[in-house]
Amino acid sequence: MRKIRKFSAPEPSMRRLPAYLHVLTRLLRENRLYVSCTFISNELYLDPTQVRKDLALTGIVGKPRVGYSVEELIDKIKAFLGWDVQRNAFLVGVGNLGTALLGYQRFRLYGLNIVTAFDKDPRRIGKTIFGVDVLHVDKMTNLALRNKIDIGIITVGEDAAQEVADLMVQGFIKGIWNFAPKTLIVPDDVIVENAQLSVSLGVLTSKMKLSQTEKNMV
Amino acid sequence: MRKIRKFSAPEPSMRRLPAYLHVLTRLLRENRLYVSCTFISNELYLDPTQVRKDLALTGIVGKPRVGYSVEELIDKIKAFLGWDVQRNAFLVGVGNLGTALLGYQRFRLYGLNIVTAFDKDPRRIGKTIFGVDVLHVDKMTNLALRNKIDIGIITVGEDAAQEVADLMVQGFIKGIWNFAPKTLIVPDDVIVENAQLSVSLGVLTSKMKLSQTEKNMV
DNA sequence: TATTATTCGTGAATTAATTCTCTATTGGAG
DNA sequence: CTCCAATAGAGAATTAATTCACGAATAATA
Ligand SMILES: NC(=O)c1ccc[n+]([C@@H]2O[C@H](COP(=O)([O-])OP(=O)(O)OC[C@H]3O[C@@H](n4cnc5c(N)ncnc54)[C@H](O)[C@@H]3O)[C@@H](O)[C@H]2O)c1
Ligand SMILES: NC(=O)c1ccc[n+]([C@@H]2O[C@H](COP(=O)([O-])OP(=O)(O)OC[C@H]3O[C@@H](n4cnc5c(N)ncnc54)[C@H](O)[C@@H]3O)[C@@H](O)[C@H]2O)c1
Numbered sequence: 001m002r003k004i005r006k007f008s009a010p011e012p013s014m015r016r017l018p019a020y021l022h023v024l025t026r027l028l029r030e031n032r033l034y035v036s037c038t039f040i041s042n043e044l045y046l047d048p049t050q051v052r053k054d055l056a057l058t059g060i061v062g063k064p065r066v067g068y069s070v071e072e073l074i075d076k077i078k079a080f081l082g083w084d085v086q087r088n089a090f091l092v093g094v095g096n097l098g099t100a101l102l103g104y105q106r107f108r109l110y111g112l113n114i115v116t117a118f119d120k121d122p123r124r125i126g127k128t129i130f131g132v133d134v135l136h137v138d139k140m141t142n143l144a145l146r147n148k149i150d151i152g153i154i155t156v157g158e159d160a161a162q163e164v165a166d167l168m169v170q171g172f173i174k175g176i177w178n179f180a181p182k183t184l185i186v187p188d189d190v191i192v193e194n195a196q197l198s199v200s201l202g203v204l205t206s207k208m209k210l211s212q213t214e215k216n217m218v
Numbered sequence: 219m220r221k222i223r224k225f226s227a228p229e230p231s232m233r234r235l236p237a238y239l240h241v242l243t244r245l246l247r248e249n250r251l252y253v254s255c256t257f258i259s260n261e262l263y264l265d266p267t268q269v270r271k272d273l274a275l276t277g278i279v280g281k282p283r284v285g286y287s288v289e290e291l292i293d294k295i296k297a298f299l300g301w302d303v304q305r306n307a308f309l310v311g312v313g314n315l316g317t318a319l320l321g322y323q324r325f326r327l328y329g330l331n332i333v334t335a336f337d338k339d340p341r342r343i344g345k346t347i348f349g350v351d352v353l354h355v356d357k358m359t360n361l362a363l364r365n366k367i368d369i370g371i372i373t374v375g376e377d378a379a380q381e382v383a384d385l386m387v388q389g390f391i392k393g394i395w396n397f398a399p400k401t402l403i404v405p406d407d408v409i410v411e412n413a414q415l416s417v418s419l420g421v422l423t424s425k426m427k428l429s430q431t432e433k434n435m436v
Numbered sequence: 437t438a439t440t441a442t443t444c445g446t447g448a449a450t451t452a453a454t455t456c457t458c459t460a461t462t463g464g465a466g
Numbered sequence: 467c468t469c470c471a472a473t474a475g476a477g478a479a480t481t482a483a484t485t486c487a488c489g490a491a492t493a494a495t496a
Binding site for chain 1: 227229241261301315324325328392395415417423424
């Protein structure tokens, strides 16, 4: 119910693609030309058929007995994830997490180009962090309208997240990457993705809890 | 194939639980005593039956016409996620991301107690960051053996991730929260959870790509 | 007190995702 | 040149997850 939009690819598959890319990038560095599903599945502890189905989503065609071209596969996966085009982004909230994201060069490989950062704390405004200028958040909406900005990254606290999202919507930003633990309310044509670190912690600790009880039962 | 272990709860459900917790924590602040699945489902744009099934995993029992006790539900979800006990953790790699994690107080609410941090860069060693001492990584294994450390957090680059994981395994750490884009090889009784930020970016950009093509077709 | 609307809980039905099975292709070994 | 082993690809079967449908409980209201 109420799934705003139906996107074509199965999410579980989509979530596995970046891991394939990590393996492939390493293989490219090692000058390997071809790779098989079996190889990838061994690297990542997945079922080879699952890998094959996932890769098929990208439209790649492999050669029997040989596998897929590493280079072509990288390109196809990147295209599928939308990482083959540059996207301009604004980041709001230059705190601990915001600063870390600004310093992460790998995002450029994925087409994410953070052009300017914003905060409301006067101590941060005017600084340049990892080459990115920090301006007052009041200037964000107008700047977004003037330049074309595709993605807004929210790394403010949860209290401020909705108001920042509103400013982004006013600036015609169509994709929001939200790190605050808060459900954002936005128009239908804006896509929100919540990056929830705590989910990952929960998966870890709940598995640890289960393996403890297993031990107790023995 | 080769799923190392089968854990009882469906992962999709487990991944939704932290979001329920966010809503519930807010309701607790607002002094609400009871909450229904319908309410939660509206907040998070989910199906109410799905919410009900997820919550049932925690063993909570609701009252018809009223819903669930907010306080009890919080406790049950925390217990289910393994967030009701304190776990001692070491963090290795006090760079951009490592520093951000050290400064994130919310993790304490989830039972994560980062007791010491480690690096190999002499400029970082000896500092205290957000109240956590930074020591040389060589001391990590012995300290882990001496104190009981449950979780190891890896925030070094991908090149160093495996060697750090090896040190953690030697220190009898049984859960590894890995932020490096690298598949770690560990013994069967060690649980690894990969926190992959790029996955979330991929979900966002691929959805943006699809909604663009939709527009072009109109 | 009787009625009504809301919500939980559960089993069935549906849909999605994964895994299995089989065929065809192809490069390399004999 | 022939055979073999590895692999892609596609459809079927299975398993997992989600959604639907309905009965029972209960607080609020008439
Ligand atoms: N630090 C982490 O490891 C971590 C992990 C998971 C989630 N998060 C989430 O990420 C967000 C940021 O976390 P953090 O640790 O970096 O917090 P932080 O307090 O270090 O940074 C928040 C920054 O946002 C700025 N800010 C606040 N309100 C603003 C507004 N209205 N407009 C512009 N700027 C504003 C503050 O000045 C500050 O610089 C939080 O929502 C947090 O829950 C952080
Ligand atoms: N910064 C981000 O936003 C971000 C996002 C996603 C993933 N990651 C991943 O997290 C990891 C850390 O990223 P970062 O941006 O903080 O990098 P960083 O370079 O800022 O920090 C890495 C730290 O690890 C230390 N280190 C390196 N080798 C070590 C070793 N063998 N033992 C102990 N310490 C060692 C370095 O001295 C440095 O302090 C990387 O694997 C990166 O891919 C980072």
